[in-house]
Amino acid sequence: MNKHTHPLFVTLGLGWMLATSIATSAADSAATEKATPPAPPIPAIRALLLQPASLTLEDGRDTRRVLVIGERTDGARIDLTGDARWTAESGGVSVDAEGRVTGLKLGQTTVTVEAGGKKIELPVNVVGTQLKSVGFVRDIEPILSKTGCNAGPCHGSAKGKNGFKLSLRGYDPDYDYQALINDLGGRRLNRVRVDESLMLQKPLSDVPHEGRQALRPGSLNHQLLKQWITEGARFEPLSARATNLTVLPAIVEIDLPGRRQQFIILAHYSDGTTRDVTDDAVLSSNNEEIALVKNRTLTALRRGEMAVLVRYEGLYSAREVAVMGDRSGFSFAAMPEYNGIDGPVNAKLKRMRILPSDLCTDAEFLRRVSLDLTGQPPDVERLRAFLADPTESRKKREAVIDTLLGSKAYGEFWANKFADLLQCNSENLGKKGVWMFRGWIEGQLAANRPYDQFVRDLVLAQGSTFENPAGNYLRALRDPSKMTEDISQTFLGVRFNCNKCHDHPFERWTQNQYYELGAFFGQVAFKQGTLGRDLLIRGNETYASEQVSEDIVYRNYNGGDVRHPKNAAVMKPKVPYGHLRAQTADEDPRKAFADWLTSSDNPYFARSTVNRFWSYFFGRGIIDPVDDIRAGNPPSNPELLAWLEKEFVAGGYDLRQLMRTLCNSRTYQLSIIPNRWNEDDSVNFSHALPRRLSAEQLLDAVSIATGHRPSFKDMPAGARSVTAPDGMVGGGDFLALFGRPKRQSACECERAGNVTLAHTLNLVNGPTLGDCVTASGNDIARLVKAEPDDRKVIEHVYMACLSRPPTSKEIDAIQLGSGAERLAGTQDLAWALLNSPSFLFNR
């Protein structure tokens, strides 16, 4: 009954050092448990297509596949590769049961393909049949990857395994070649008695191999290895390495769960040649709830979207897949297009057969857009004015967006957001530092400073942090490692922290690149200045342990070598992709870096910014998570993202314009109420997603609804919670409980938006909401005193709490009570509304 295999313990000659084996985990058997739906019957096919439509075979080892696509009578296409039968028409080529075609004789020939009751011919041109010599980079390294020799738990681990170390997944062929040729006194290869080479005996398990048999005797891989050694184990130039991958088919739309889909992976080399590497590439599913990928074949499980991740020799690619499911009865009706956002959204919805929701009401819109742009709902007066305004709805929505974008509250709210990302907390910056830094940020936002220039100021800051508070950003990050990681995560949406200790396991980023990027910041140094030091001398207790004086950010010409941890080599500043402009001899390396970072040629800068802002307004990024952009995390709507990116760059990195565009789209203004055809959609923006109010939004909204503002430590009376400059203090338990970040990380995930028992306990019985509702002289008390008509009291409380008038049915259901109980009854109503999801969520 014991289902998990215990680790195999092997004691080795090397001593007590214990080695690991590839254990079958409990989770592995969990995966096999996933029931795959039965394959649906093949529908009537009117024609077959092949992709590619013909083949050219270049040498005796050039084995290629084609995909067989059936065109249904309604024009839709399904993959029939797995069902096809293959017949070579002459002896010119051989073809196996799975459709691998290999050239035997020079010349033109054909292979006949039969599937779904139809036939089609595949023209094949064999231009070479000789066996090319075997090279390490092109032929051997892929074998080490495919068989898992260089995987993390085996010889690819940081310390290697049992004295044999390879680079993780073969990112460093040079190193691996040396390990095979020279290490162990060259005993791994026996050029005279080839079969006695350790490099063959071990994987074949002719001698004990802890990783068990990794090579089948007589297999193609075995033959290649043997031939390579026989030919003298040549390295061949690095240019023989694949430079990019093509994944076929280009568009994958699968009709029903249970259907299978095959893929072809082509590697392109810098000498212009290609090779079919389908058998050697590693394919996996990024969402095993939608589809499984095994042995190069995808099996659809349920309706939804996923991506197949492809990895081959340090190259990464992904192919998005849509599983449609049964959508009979669906008919598409596009939403009206208000601006350039709505076209790509409509197109995607149409393709996925999703029907967008209706437009939200004016009251819903005003609440939503006020919360999103300024962090607080409208007060009753603004709400009444907006609802009473007879202007056409779309026009008055446009107008209110502009009003909100121009308000002081806009700057306050977004300064709070950026203070999170830029880690404005007193532990890093001291008490005075957080005030100055947050003030600087708010000034930049209020003046609508172009985003690229704002970022340049942060990255290039120097001098006194009193005179140039932007310097607080680098000061908060402090060391080159954190600068590398946080700048790339915040401004490029790329996570570099994985490749600090090793090459990124799921992206092309390498450990070298991490330290090369860090080298741009190696000379950034800090020292305490003289301004403000008198405060310390006064010996004020509050300040005794804190720095209140200025810090000077400066360039230390003599210091700051960034060294690689493996060999302690001093790293030269170098960007991980794209082009770095030439630098003058004595120039601060940060300058060229800032040019590269904010360049319109940098594919990540604008893209990650628009995507991040999109997520603030829609509850989810087009790429999500927004700060983890990589090949394996593709956008749900690439055209939409591209349009936003283009607009943002063309408009001069104007954040206010970006937000205006987002809010004016029809997509933003959709209702949260789903319909039959979009209720299962959460990635295509076919309806608004309810988002729990952030800690600050919640507190400020309670204050507006009740007219009572809780006071914060170190803050002026009546201050909004979003103006508290420090992640460490202000607002006390309530803000911390509801997920206000401490601002110690560049990760958006530092801010929590969940609901737990601790939250409901606090809302039901905690001091914050309780005090606001019952505070003497608050809006509720004044209203009850001044307004004798119960119906009007109820109406006002609904508008104050939920930003909408109540229905007459809702009014009829409420009894406020009379005399002294009337106040308590009104408080209870406000309490109940403030606890309802319509209040707790932005909707």
Add this chain to the structure above:
Amino acid sequence: MISIPGLYGATCDGFSRREFLRIGGAGIAGLSLADILKLQAQQAPTAGPSAGQPKNGWGRAKSVIILYLQGGPSHIDIWDPKPDAPSNIRGDFKTIRTKVPGIQLSEVMPRLAQQMDKATLIRSMSYTPVGLFNHTAAIYQIMTGYTPDRVSPSGQLEPPAPNDFPHLGSQIARLRPPEVPMLPFVMLPRPLQESNVIGKGGTAGFLGAAFDPYYFYQDPAKEINLADLTLRSEVSRDRLGRRSRLLKSVNDAMPAMEKAVEKYALDAYYQKAFDLVSSGRARDAFDLTKETAALRDSYGRHTFGQGCLLARRLVEAGTRVIQMNWPAVANGDPTVDAWDTHAANFGPLRNLHCPKLDSGLSTLLEDLDQRGLLKETLVVALGEFGRSPRLGVSTSGNTNSPDGRDHWPYCYTAFMAGAGVSRGALYGRSDATGSSPAELPVHPTQIVATIYHALGIDPHTMVMNHLNQPRELVQAEAVTGLFS
């Protein structure tokens, strides 16, 4: 639609296997989580420890206290000393005798040595990591019984996700709700955490937010803020009841909104909040000032010690699962308080970590035993792995100081007591260097299975996930040999 079959109908092995409990599809069936909670509460009395003759520890525990030593404490320096090994393995600490002949501990655990007659040490804990070799992956495994690579296909460290496997405490909270209105599952005093990954493995995952633990993230060694649990002066119990009814009627008028936020399980949370506030039970349990100063001193006036005392009070109040996370980030600085002693192993262990562990754990055992609670409370203390027997080597790719120890999942120790676990015993044995089990290896998922088993829950019970697919609680067998 909802079927909750009799959980422990007689079969040849004493209880029925492969129970299919539907929860994922419950919303679809038109029942709210609150309804399900009610249904389960009605079902509960038919099951449980009284339903059959306890054998092999089956169903002996009413509650479980998990003292989770996140970071990975060094087994050789605490539980499994190797006085005869070379000095680069043996380390700096001497070995001491305990109350049980034949069981020795490290000298840094003197008080626990006097309580060893109440507990069993499993010195043959062992597993080989699958994929990621870091804290979070290991924490996720011991908390949920599953490895995380299956639920985060990117392999990246990711924050908790709704499709995560549930923490065993959430499963227990659902299958064995408390018999009184009390918090079923409390996690304190800070989250599971490695770097920026906070709370992975510590949620109800696919069971839905309603089964998340009550996160009591306060320092019990300081004054505890009980405002949320104490009925406000202006709100009488009647008024709270009125407000609760008013909230329901206000929400009933907005069904579309309720549906849109269904996954947040607000109804269930509000119901629990009302119950807790009006009963006052939870508030009393958290009030450590009701204990004598002498006892509080004995537990130790630090976060861990007072947390252990709080755990005992929660057990008395009816909480099923209490998880006390070691109050430092898993991969934090060892010279502050973290068990991750890549650098500076011995000084911090001697002066910081072990005195706290020693006072908290030993007093907890003594206190539970004196109150007669140890026989129905399972106490488990362990981390996500042990530490490399040899000093100053790298096993995880991290750098280690010459006196540091790296991660070592291949052999480590778990501490178990109560609920029928043998008193004063060893289970399994490590080899001469503490590098691998010499006999009776125990996989961490078996500890998960053992906890279910002790609570009278078949570890192979099937639970439906969010996609209505059956998932076993854990794919491992309980270690019944632990029990006497």
